[in-house]
Structures are given as C-alpha cells and as structure tokens.
Amino acid sequence: MTILNVYRSKSALVYTLIFIKRHLITFRKFRQLYTEFWFPSPSRPPYNHICQIGDPVLRYKAEELNAEDIKKNEIQGLLKKMRSVMHSYGSFGLAAPQVGVPLSIFIVEFSEKIYEEFSPEIRKSREMAIIPFKVFINPELKITNYEKVCFPEACESVRGFSADVPRYREVLVTGLSAEGKPVSWQVSGWAARIVQHEMDHLSGRLYTDIMVRSTFTCTCWDKVNRTGGRIYVPFSPK
Known part of the structure; x- marks a missing residue:
C-alpha cells in the first residue's frame, strides 16, 4: 500500500469517526440499524402476504x-x-x-x-x-x-x-x-x-x-x- 493510499485510508477512518460522533450514532445503535435493514423483524398476522402450504x-x-x-x-x-x-x-x-x-x-x-x-x-x-x-x-x-x-x-x-x-x-x-x-x-x-x-x-x-x-x-x-x-x-x- 502506498503512502497516499494509507493517508486516504486514515482520512476515511477519521471522517467516518467524526460523522458517527456528530450524529451520535453509537456502535450499538449502528448495529441495530444494520440488523433492521438486512434482517427486518418478522411481520405479524394478519399478514400482507399469503401463507404457504406447510404453515x-x-x-x-x-x-x-x-x-x-x-x-x-x-x-x-x-x-x-x-x-x-x-x-x-x-x-x-x-x-x-x-x-x-x-x-x-x-x-x-x-x-x-x-x-x-x-x-x-x-x-x-x-x-x-x-x-x-x-x-x-x-x-x-x-x-x-x-x-x-x-x-x-x-x-x-x-x-x-x-x-x-x-x-x-x-x-x-x-x-x-x-x-x-x-x-x-x-x-x-x-x-x-x-x-x-x-x-x-x-x-x-x-x-x-x-x-x-x-x-x-x-x-x-x-x-x-x-x-x-x-x-x-x-x-x-x-
């Protein structure tokens, strides 16, 4: 990795930390948001979808x-x-x-x-x-x-x-x-x-x-x- 790439990497990390601090996003909150986005909570009946055979x-x-x-x-x-x-x-x-x-x-x-x-x-x-x-x-x-x-x-x-x-x-x-x-x-x-x-x-x-x-x-x-x-x-x- 070149010095320039190291600098860019460090800068990206610094800006990321500043962003997180500025927006008061804790690691726990970030993890929660990430989980909810990729693994949404199961819906509850009555569903917006139709149950399939086996249910x-x-x-x-x-x-x-x-x-x-x-x-x-x-x-x-x-x-x-x-x-x-x-x-x-x-x-x-x-x-x-x-x-x-x-x-x-x-x-x-x-x-x-x-x-x-x-x-x-x-x-x-x-x-x-x-x-x-x-x-x-x-x-x-x-x-x-x-x-x-x-x-x-x-x-x-x-x-x-x-x-x-x-x-x-x-x-x-x-x-x-x-x-x-x-x-x-x-x-x-x-x-x-x-x-x-x-x-x-x-x-x-x-x-x-x-x-x-x-x-x-x-x-x-x-x-x-x-x-x-x-x-x-x-x-x-x-």
Missing part, C-alpha cells in the same frame, strides 16, 4: 367468532386487510387462515376484469359469472346437488401449482355478513367451486388433499425449460 395455520380448524365481536375495529380491520391482500394477488377468494388468522371467515369476489381474462370457452364450460364482493363469517355449507364436476384448480397457498379437483356442482352457504347480519347464498358452477375451496381452508384442508394426483402440475413448467431453470416463483403479491 401450521393452514391445517387448523378455524374458530368461530362471537357475533358481538364482528363490528369491533380488530375484525373490521382484518376484513379490510383480507380484501387488500386478495386484490394484490389478483385472487378471487381468501380465507382468514391464509393471512395467518385462524378465524372462520372467508371473502369472495370475481370481478369483471378477472372474468374477462378467461376465454369464452372456459367461462362457459366452468359456468363462470361475475361475483360482487362478499363476506361470510362463521359460514356453514350445505350440498344441494351431489353431482361432482372436475376442473383445474389452484391456490395462492400452493403457489406455482394446480391440479384437477372434483367439487359438488351446487351448494348453499350461510353465515354472517361484515355487519353481523344473517346471509345466505345458493350457488352453482364456478361460484360453488370457490365457496367449497374457501370452506376447505376453514376446516384445515387444501385442494391437494382431494386433487386428482396425476394432474398435479407446476404452472410454469414451460418457462423453467425455456430459461434453463433460471426462474423463481414469487410468494409476495404481484
């Missing part, structure tokens, strides 16, 4: 709420967070356990924008229709048509995969609204599939438990091949 919360049976608690700020805040997370992932159904909260709540919404993303042939075969935003608290399910239909199904908690899943064609779901009022919804086709999927979450089940195993597919297998395996599946929102 124990997805296998719990969700607990029912007391009706008088529904209007409390904590529950209303949870509903707001769930809707925000569902929209950020571009999903059309979400259960509270998926954001780390083992409570018996699910929401659904199949917007016109998402509806238009499917071809007319798929919309017809799967009996799709636009669904306005709905909330079901302490829901109960009754099968009204025991005929089963099998179509591909995915889940944000099993990100990057899909499989054919048999579901009942028609069901009736009852429960409480976001205002704590009784609600019921008789549905068939696509809407019935969404309801059954979310109800499974509240029972600690995933579609992988009832899927046609031979159809289990990585949804980006072709991109894996095209990129030589240089691809990743993000677990954060879009």
Whole structure:
C-alpha cells in the first residue's frame, strides 16, 4: 500500500469517526440499524402476504367468532386487510387462515376484469359469472346437488401449482355478513367451486388433499425449460 493510499485510508477512518460522533450514532445503535435493514423483524398476522402450504395455520380448524365481536375495529380491520391482500394477488377468494388468522371467515369476489381474462370457452364450460364482493363469517355449507364436476384448480397457498379437483356442482352457504347480519347464498358452477375451496381452508384442508394426483402440475413448467431453470416463483403479491 502506498503512502497516499494509507493517508486516504486514515482520512476515511477519521471522517467516518467524526460523522458517527456528530450524529451520535453509537456502535450499538449502528448495529441495530444494520440488523433492521438486512434482517427486518418478522411481520405479524394478519399478514400482507399469503401463507404457504406447510404453515401450521393452514391445517387448523378455524374458530368461530362471537357475533358481538364482528363490528369491533380488530375484525373490521382484518376484513379490510383480507380484501387488500386478495386484490394484490389478483385472487378471487381468501380465507382468514391464509393471512395467518385462524378465524372462520372467508371473502369472495370475481370481478369483471378477472372474468374477462378467461376465454369464452372456459367461462362457459366452468359456468363462470361475475361475483360482487362478499363476506361470510362463521359460514356453514350445505350440498344441494351431489353431482361432482372436475376442473383445474389452484391456490395462492400452493403457489406455482394446480391440479384437477372434483367439487359438488351446487351448494348453499350461510353465515354472517361484515355487519353481523344473517346471509345466505345458493350457488352453482364456478361460484360453488370457490365457496367449497374457501370452506376447505376453514376446516384445515387444501385442494391437494382431494386433487386428482396425476394432474398435479407446476404452472410454469414451460418457462423453467425455456430459461434453463433460471426462474423463481414469487410468494409476495404481484
């Protein structure tokens, strides 16, 4: 090392020490700031992300709420967070356990924008229709048509995969609204599939438990091949 480089090094050290002293940054404080930047504290439920298969919360049976608690700020805040997370992932159904909260709540919404993303042939075969935003608290399910239909199904908690899943064609779901009022919804086709999927979450089940195993597919297998395996599946929102 030349004298000039030594001088520069010493000068850099002196200026660094002056900066630290001037801004009253102790070594302990510096270490704390460094740690928080590179290793942020774990977030707490309800999450801004969706829990993934393997997380124990997805296998719990969700607990029912007391009706008088529904209007409390904590529950209303949870509903707001769930809707925000569902929209950020571009999903059309979400259960509270998926954001780390083992409570018996699910929401659904199949917007016109998402509806238009499917071809007319798929919309017809799967009996799709636009669904306005709905909330079901302490829901109960009754099968009204025991005929089963099998179509591909995915889940944000099993990100990057899909499989054919048999579901009942028609069901009736009852429960409480976001205002704590009784609600019921008789549905068939696509809407019935969404309801059954979310109800499974509240029972600690995933579609992988009832899927046609031979159809289990990585949804980006072709991109894996095209990129030589240089691809990743993000677990954060879009």
